[in-house]
Amino acid sequence: MLNEYKKRREILVEEYLKGRGIVNPHLLDAFLEVPREEFVLEKHKEMAYLDMALPIGYGATISQPFVVAKMCESLEVNRNSIVLDIGTGSGYQAAILSRVTKKVVSIERVSKLVNSAKETIKKLGYENIKIVHGDGFEGYKEEAPYDAIISGARVRDIPKAWKEQIKSGGTIVYPEIMGGYEKIAITKRVEGGFKKSYSFGVVFVPLKKGVV
Numbered sequence: 001m002l003n004e005y006k007k008r009r010e011i012l013v014e015e016y017l018k019g020r021g022i023v024n025p026h027l028l029d030a031f032l033e034v035p036r037e038e039f040v041l042e043k044h045k046e047m048a049y050l051d052m053a054l055p056i057g058y059g060a061t062i063s064q065p066f067v068v069a070k071m072c073e074s075l076e077v078n079r080n081s082i083v084l085d086i087g088t089g090s091g092y093q094a095a096i097l098s099r100v101t102k103k104v105v106s107i108e109r110v111s112k113l114v115n116s117a118k119e120t121i122k123k124l125g126y127e128n129i130k131i132v133h134g135d136g137f138e139g140y141k142e143e144a145p146y147d148a149i150i151s152g153a154r155v156r157d158i159p160k161a162w163k164e165q166i167k168s169g170g171t172i173v174y175p176e177i178m179g180g181y182e183k184i185a186i187t188k189r190v191e192g193g194f195k196k197s198y199s200f201g202v203v204f205v206p207l208k209k210g211v212v
């Protein structure tokens with residue numbers, strides 16, 4: 001089965017990622033390395049390499065691989081970057097980012113998801129990921145400023161804390177909802193303010209206030 005998953009990862013990278021315009025070689029290697037089957041529910045392991053979001057309990061989903069790839073590519077990070085990942089969920093996106101950056105700080109509001117993500121990450125031996133139980137609306141100022149911030153949950157507007165915690169020249173990538181429609185927004189901190197552009201349409205769960 002292990003070899004079967006490896007083969008499926010290769011197909012995912014070729015067909016769904018490279019085949020749809022993802023070019024960053026380090027990121028493509030990360031998708032070849034990280035076993036997505038470890039981040040999904042037991043009953044969904046067979047579906048781990050379909051390019052789709054899957055429920056992981058508590059109203060959360062593991063995002064679609066292509067969307068994770070596209071969002072991560074938009075962050076323009078490198079091996080020296082420190083990234084804040086909002087909405088740990090399964091921990092998959094944090095795991096992918098940890099392979100191409102120096103450190104990932106990932107924050108999740110649901111304590112049960114924090115625990116299971118921590119377990120998965122520990123099992124895989126990825127040491128440059130810190131998972132925190134907290135409210136992503138507040139960011140995580142203990143490790144700020146960040147080279148990049150990415151959110152796996154949708155917002156109407158960028159929370160103030162994210163703007164305060166991103167470095168100059170850094171990029172914030174998140175799903176933005178506007179009038180019943182949702183798009184990936186890419187906001188760069190430039191001299192004197194922020195510059196926003198939009199990418200493609202998506203469907204994400206909302207960023208909710210408070211912790212449980």
Ligand code: SAH
Nearest residue numbers: 060062087089090093108109136152207208
């Ligand atoms: N990146 C995740 C996808 C997570 S889905 C993955 O790769 O699996 C979005 C996650 O955001 C859910 O786990 C949800 O519980 C979490 N979330 C929602 N509101 C939040 C908040 N205010 N702070 C932190 N996490 C939040």
